[in-house]
Amino acid sequence: MSAKAHGKTPLARMMDAFSLAMVFGILWVATRFAPGFRGEAGVLGAVGFLLLAGTLMSELVEVLGVPHLTGYLLAGILAGPHVLHLIDHESVQRLELVNTLAIALIALAGGAELRLDALKQGAKSLSWAMLFQTVVVLFGMGAVFFVARPGFVKDMPLQAVLGVALLWGVVSITRSPSAALGVISQTRANGPLARFTLAFIMSSDVVVVVVLAAAITIAKPLVDVNATMSLEAFGELGHELLGSIAMGTTLGLVVAGYLKLIGRQLLVVLIALGYGATEVLRYVRFEPLLTFIVAGFVVQNLSAQGEKFLHAIEETGGVVYVLFFAGAGAHLNVPLLREFWPIALLLTGTRGLFTFAASKIASRVAKDEPALRTWGWAPLVSQAGVALGIAQVVARSFPTFGPAFRDVAIACIAINELVGPVVFKFALDRVKESQQPQPSLTDVEEAAT
Amino acid sequence: MSAIALLMGLLVLSYLGSLLVGGQGKAARGLPSGIEYLGLGVAVGPDALGLVDRGMIAEFEPIVQVALGWLAFVVGLDFGRVDGRRVRAGSLALGVAGAVMTGVLVATATRAVLAQSPVSGIDDHAAVLLAAGAGAVCAETTRAAVQWVAARWSARGPVTDLLVELASADDFVPLVAAGAIFAFEPAAGLTVQLPVAGWIVAALALGALLGTVTALLLRGAEGYAVWGALIGTLLLGVGTAVRFGMCTIFVTFVMGIALAGVSPNRRILRRMVRPTERAVLYPMLLLAGARLDARQIAESRALLSVVAIVLLARIVGKLATGVILNVSVRAARPAGPALGVVLLASGPVSTSCAFVFALRFPGVVGDTLLVCAAGSSVLGEIVSTLALRRLLTHAGEVAEAAS
Numbered sequence: 001m002s003a004k005a006h007g008k009t010p011l012a013r014m015m016d017a018f019s020l021a022m023v024f025g026i027l028w029v030a031t032r033f034a035p036g037f038r039g040e041a042g043v044l045g046a047v048g049f050l051l052l053a054g055t056l057m058s059e060l061v062e063v064l065g066v067p068h069l070t071g072y073l074l075a076g077i078l079a080g081p082h083v084l085h086l087i088d089h090e091s092v093q094r095l096e097l098v099n100t101l102a103i104a105l106i107a108l109a110g111g112a113e114l115r116l117d118a119l120k121q122g123a124k125s126l127s128w129a130m131l132f133q134t135v136v137v138l139f140g141m142g143a144v145f146f147v148a149r150p151g152f153v154k155d156m157p158l159q160a161v162l163g164v165a166l167l168w169g170v171v172s173i174t175r176s177p178s179a180a181l182g183v184i185s186q187t188r189a190n191g192p193l194a195r196f197t198l199a200f201i202m203s204s205d206v207v208v209v210v211v212l213a214a215a216i217t218i219a220k221p222l223v224d225v226n227a228t229m230s231l232e233a234f235g236e237l238g239h240e241l242l243g244s245i246a247m248g249t250t251l252g253l254v255v256a257g258y259l260k261l262i263g264r265q266l267l268v269v270l271i272a273l274g275y276g277a278t279e280v281l282r283y284v285r286f287e288p289l290l291t292f293i294v295a296g297f298v299v300q301n302l303s304a305q306g307e308k309f310l311h312a313i314e315e316t317g318g319v320v321y322v323l324f325f326a327g328a329g330a331h332l333n334v335p336l337l338r339e340f341w342p343i344a345l346l347l348t349g350t351r352g353l354f355t356f357a358a359s360k361i362a363s364r365v366a367k368d369e370p371a372l373r374t375w376g377w378a379p380l381v382s383q384a385g386v387a388l389g390i391a392q393v394v395a396r397s398f399p400t401f402g403p404a405f406r407d408v409a410i411a412c413i414a415i416n417e418l419v420g421p422v423v424f425k426f427a428l429d430r431v432k433e434s435q436q437p438q439p440s441l442t443d444v445e446e447a448a449t
Numbered sequence: 450m451s452a453i454a455l456l457m458g459l460l461v462l463s464y465l466g467s468l469l470v471g472g473q474g475k476a477a478r479g480l481p482s483g484i485e486y487l488g489l490g491v492a493v494g495p496d497a498l499g500l501v502d503r504g505m506i507a508e509f510e511p512i513v514q515v516a517l518g519w520l521a522f523v524v525g526l527d528f529g530r531v532d533g534r535r536v537r538a539g540s541l542a543l544g545v546a547g548a549v550m551t552g553v554l555v556a557t558a559t560r561a562v563l564a565q566s567p568v569s570g571i572d573d574h575a576a577v578l579l580a581a582g583a584g585a586v587c588a589e590t591t592r593a594a595v596q597w598v599a600a601r602w603s604a605r606g607p608v609t610d611l612l613v614e615l616a617s618a619d620d621f622v623p624l625v626a627a628g629a630i631f632a633f634e635p636a637a638g639l640t641v642q643l644p645v646a647g648w649i650v651a652a653l654a655l656g657a658l659l660g661t662v663t664a665l666l667l668r669g670a671e672g673y674a675v676w677g678a679l680i681g682t683l684l685l686g687v688g689t690a691v692r693f694g695m696c697t698i699f700v701t702f703v704m705g706i707a708l709a710g711v712s713p714n715r716r717i718l719r720r721m722v723r724p725t726e727r728a729v730l731y732p733m734l735l736l737a738g739a740r741l742d743a744r745q746i747a748e749s750r751a752l753l754s755v756v757a758i759v760l761l762a763r764i765v766g767k768l769a770t771g772v773i774l775n776v777s778v779r780a781a782r783p784a785g786p787a788l789g790v791v792l793l794a795s796g797p798v799s800t801s802c803a804f805v806f807a808l809r810f811p812g813v814v815g816d817t818l819l820v821c822a823a824g825s826s827v828l829g830e831i832v833s834t835l836a837l838r839r840l841l842t843h844a845g846e847v848a849e850a851a852s
Contacts, residue, residue: 012669019665022658026689033641034692040511045688051681055666055674268464268728276457318673319680 076329111296252298382420490738525705544618551766556584628699660707
């Protein structure tokens with residue numbers, strides 16, 4: 001994300017490695033000689049470390065052709081509380097503050113990347129892909145879960161396992177907008193696959209929210225014989241969706257007006273939006289992700305400020321994404337992965353197969369162009385925050401089996417989080433949608449002199 | 450007020466600060482010391498309107514540490530340069546010597562007063578700390594005042610140049626003095642013991658190492674990755690310094706100097722970070738104002754007299770520096786005897802220095818130093834700015850039409 005990708009000399013790589021060793025060394029010395037330190041300022045060191053180590057690690061793993069995002073994750077995993085213990089649990093928890101801003105920026109950028117004309121052109125592909133990816137993966141993965149029956153559902157009655165399997169299907173149809181945007185932002189990809197990915201992943205979030213509400217409504221009486229089916233959740237969902245769209249439209253128009261009339265200090269405005277607007281949205285119980293997607297979409301399609309807005313988000317988001325993914329790496333529960341790896345491997349493997357199959361069928365029906373027909377499945381493998389959020393909702397809604405369900409989900413998400421971006425970048429490289437990086441600071445300085 | 454509301458307020462201030470960048474007229478907006486934002490902080494703080502309570506200020510401590518670190522980093526990156534040119538070696542030496550003299554005088558006077566009439570709550574150890582801290586806080590003259598006058602009344606000439614150079618060079622003293630004082634008080638619970646010199650060397654090494662790592666990171670970096678590298682090293686430096694009880698502004702100041710020394714991108718970096726100074730400064734001043742707790746000082750006549758002595762010693766120190774400059778530097782002669790009054794201008798570096806003391810040594814020592822910094826800023830604002838204009842007019846460096 002931050003360097004001339006293919007032009008680095010071995011000496012430059014060695015310097016990166018040296019810098020990475022220094023950064024690890026500083027934090028190691030700090031944690032070794034000031035072990036009992038707790039406090040807000042400890043988080044500062046962790047944030048600084050993740051930012052630097054993530055960037056440097058991404059430069060080093062670039063040699064292997066993997067995306068920068070994987071480097072950020074690796075840096076976080078290595079330094080996190082489960083491997084080297086350089087960053088403790090408390091600091092990792094406090095890093096969630098960064099996530100609020102990151103999610104807002106990701107959603108704004110995602111919305112702003114959705115151009116109405118491109119959506120109209122790709123509407124057929126998108127509709128078929130949405131239908132098949134939702135139905136095939138939801139029911140296919142539900143069936144696999146039902147047959148595999150992980151330990152925590154073994155003693156459950158059959159209909160209860162059916163309910164849990166349905167919930168697992170919902171977790172399986174979630175994708176990662178952040179991972180998709182992270183890879184597209186690094187590769188500056190532009191083409192049918194990148195456009196399809198953005199449109200699909202951003203709209204699939206809305207589908208997932210609706211399907212989750214339906215699945216919970218159906219699963220409740222299946223899991224608990226005393227529970228009754230209630231459509232109340234749909235009323236709430238409707239209010240949330242409509243309210244979020246209305247709020248997003250308003251926000252988008254305000255941002256477009258600001259960009260047109262003032263257009264300066266966008267960093268401060270984006271931070272204020274990320275924290276301030278999210279707080280307000282949570283207070284009125286609207287969905288921040290959907291609101292920001294709509295806001296970005298409005299800026300792009302109902303004003304002439306889309307490019308300026310996207311550029312500003314890219315400038316701010318670059319730093320925030322490193323932190324977001326490195327933090328996610330530190331958060332990644334390695335012991336859980338170690339414990340559940342056989343079932344996690346089975347579930348992620350079959351999810352990949354169903355995603356691949358659904359993509360092939362949808363592409364054939366929609367008569368997609370070759371890039372989509374071959375690689376349309378690749379961006380849909382990644383999972384991250386949205387899937388984790390759904391696992392948390394299930395854990396809260398079903399206290400009897402929810403926590404175990406969440407643990408298996410976390411193990412699967414960990415695998416998809418690591419594998420997905422690699423597969424997607426590979427696909428973008430293969431269809432030649434990746435582009436050359438921008439000039440570096442040194443280039444600018446040389447040009448100035 | 451919730452923490453998010455406070456954050457929004459700080460962002461608004463930051464927004465205003467960032468709008469005031471660039472352009473001659475814009476440089477002269479507001480007061481040079483930024484005392485109005487300190488006053489706003491006092492107004493919204495727990496002792497006045499109570500919109501911001503002490504718990505919330507404590508919650509924002511990490512942000513303050515980062516803001517202070519960033520300001521010191523910017524000073525370090527630009528150290529030894531004014532308006533894109535190098536500060537002359539003579540001015541550098543004189544600026545530093547003048548600040549050291551004032552600082553030592555303030556520290557000695559404060560220590561003497563505290564030894565003569567002990568204050569309850571300040572033992573011998575705290576007295577030394579308070580005296581040394583007062584010396585560090587009151588040593589410098591803010592360059593913002595000279596630049597403010599120069600921008601407002603289009604002042605240009607050898608006296609203006611000399612004053613800007615002196616005021617720029619003497620930033621070195623409070624930042625280094627704070628670093629040295631903190632070395633006497635490493636954090637509790639460390640598994641390593643070092644002598645005072647060892648802690649100073651460790652802080653120096655940390656700053657230098659981070660500056661070098663930043664320079665390495667910036668080779669081949671583009672757009673936001675440059676900001677990522679700067680912010681990352683700054684946060685790591687501040688976090689590590691706080692962990693060991695080192696002085697954050699010293700570490701980041703050294704980091705700035707090291708980066709400017711080794712990076713081939715130093716010019717472009719300076720251009721990039723300079724506009725951020727006010728955007729960071731205003732929120733920091735507001736929080737400093739809100740943090741200012743003068744209750745103990747108002748209730749204790751002894752502490753009040755300590756603050757008075759600190760300010761008095763600063764006046765004496767700066768007047769003496771003015772006399773020495775008048776005698777020893779030809780360019781200063783047209784300024785006449787009022788030169789010392791002009792040097793009383795105080796601002797962001799002093800307030801930052803007092804703020805790091807207040808964070809590291811909360812209680813009577815920190816509060817007194819913050820009050821001293823605020824008092825020094827007010828005094829400088831009242832006395833020094835107008836005197837500076839008169840002096841430059843007298844020296845023929847302010848155009849008649851402008852004056």
